[in-house]
Amino acid sequence: MATSELNPRTKHYEFLGPPGAFLISVGVTFLTYALYFGCSETSGGCLPPLDILPQRLTSSLTSSELWTSLFDKDAALLYIAWYAFCVAAWFLLPGDWIEGTTLRTGEKKLYKINAFGTFLLALGLVAGSIWRFGFESFTFLYERWVGFVTAAVIMAVAQAFFVYAMSFRSGKLLALGGNSGNVIYDWFIGRELNPSIGSFDFKSFNEIRPGLILWVLIDISMACEQAVRRGGQITDSMWLILAFQTWYVADCMYNEPAIFTTMDITTDGFGYMLSVGDLVWVPFVYSLQARYLVFNQVELGPVWTAIVLVVNFTGYYIFRQSNGEKNDFRNGKNPKNLKFMTTASGSKLITSGWWGRSRHPNYLGDLLMAFAWSLTTKFNTPVTYFYPIYFAVLLIHRQLRDEDKCAAKYGADWDKYTKIVPYRIIPYIY
Known part of the structure; x- marks a missing residue:
């Protein structure tokens, strides 16, 4: 070539x-x-x-x-x-x-x-x-x-x-x-x-x-x-x-x-x-x-500590489960019998499980963990919340870049997929 x-x-x-x-x-x-x-x-x-x-x-x-x-x-x-x-x-x-x-x-x-x-x-x-x-x-x-x-x-x-x-x-x-x-x-x-x-x-x-x-x-x-x-x-x-x-x-x-x-x-x-x-x-x-x-x-004390723990482990659960589904699927495994659609190019797009709830559920998990880390400082200053705010901007920009490439790659199939999985990161919100 x-x-x-x-x-x-x-x-x-x-x-x-x-x-x-x-x-x-x-x-x-x-x-x-x-x-x-x-x-x-x-x-x-x-x-x-x-x-x-x-x-x-x-x-x-x-x-x-x-x-x-x-x-x-x-x-x-x-x-x-x-x-x-x-x-x-x-x-x-x-x-x-x-x-x-x-x-x-x-x-x-x-x-x-x-x-x-x-x-x-x-x-x-x-x-x-x-x-x-x-x-x-x-x-x-x-x-x-x-x-x-x-x-x-x-x-x-x-x-x-x-x-x-x-x-x-x-x-x-x-x-x-x-x-x-x-x-x-x-x-x-x-x-x-x-x-x-x-x-x-x-x-x-x-x-x-x-x-x-x-x-x-x-x-x-x-x-x-x-x-x-x-x-x-x-x-x-x-x-x-x-x-x-x-x-x-x-x-x-x-x-x-x-x-x-x-x-x-x-x-x-x-x-x-x-x-x-x-x-x-x-x-x-x-x-x-x-x-x-x-x-x-x-x-923090026991109550605030419990709140931080719940937010963090909820984020980690979503992050790990969604990434596990994606990695299994990409490696030819499907232990959860996830539904998927096959594009004209032969690629397969997951349409159930965590990836049926949003197109980037792992980003949601990441954001929840980032927010939990900032909660350890309580609300004494906005500066310690810089990381989750920046991270949200970064992940949204990355999601837009990724979906632009997917739209160019899959064409009409991508439009069909986005109707099946309409939410980008946060189900029912974004």
Whole structure:
């Protein structure tokens, strides 16, 4: 197949094209810092007093001391060591090799599965360190927060440039959405579909290892900082965050093969959009509630704890059951005898079970869990509810992207399907 046929020029922009790609690249990075400077004990609260915000923002942005303080050499070295640990674990720990979905070339890429082993090894080493040296030995992620953010941003930017340059080597399979010819847009969206060095795949590695595991380690560091301040005890709210988010990440690691059917892996290239999301946004924004609970220590009590537990486990049940149905069906299994319709192209679309209630029931489960995590902070500040609000916007945008592709792929069959399953995410509402 000719290169031009295999890698056609991208004609449709997403995110408002190059200007949108530039603004999102800058905005996401800026917002990660803003969530710290706008919600921390060093800034005067969460949020700081509104009447001083404009003056503080202006003085901060023009302060050379602030800009130089963003980089912390020790934090950068620790972050590089962490990333190197994840790479070494990928190579050295045993793991099965599985096939991904069929590529446009007709081939299937092989992926190594050992994220769960990496996760357990990291937790074991951290637990041993805390047991041997005490809670204060693992508070550095809280103490050097900004430095770690900057190190992760540098890594995300560097990888985005590296894989963009790699994509110009001959024989590369490009992402259908990342071959526009515009440098800014393609660098952001990801030009190559699966940038790799040998069997090491950058996209799947970053998707599930350095950022996700670091998210849990950050939560542990926040709990350690709180324990130091409280004489060895932590609040019930911190326990819930630690338990919920550790379980969420562990579940993702354990079910690692499921990620290879997601849009990130099958459709999107690997550029700054995914690198900054995986390495910066996930660990440093998703852990916002845990960081908040360090300096605003909330005791929930039995009633509020019960409410949070119900919301979280309801979300987890929907998330796991719906994903289980989808993965079984895609692998040729149908233990629940789910109904489905067959399109003209031969594809099968589930029309019963959780996937008969809405087209993206797993998104509903994800949103409920995100809301439960924010409930651990009660309603003391709107900032800790940033994550579920952002997540709702992200998932709705992803749902719209996915359904646009399905409409183009299935045509009239998609119209028929949407009449059978009319709700997008939330049954009877949306």
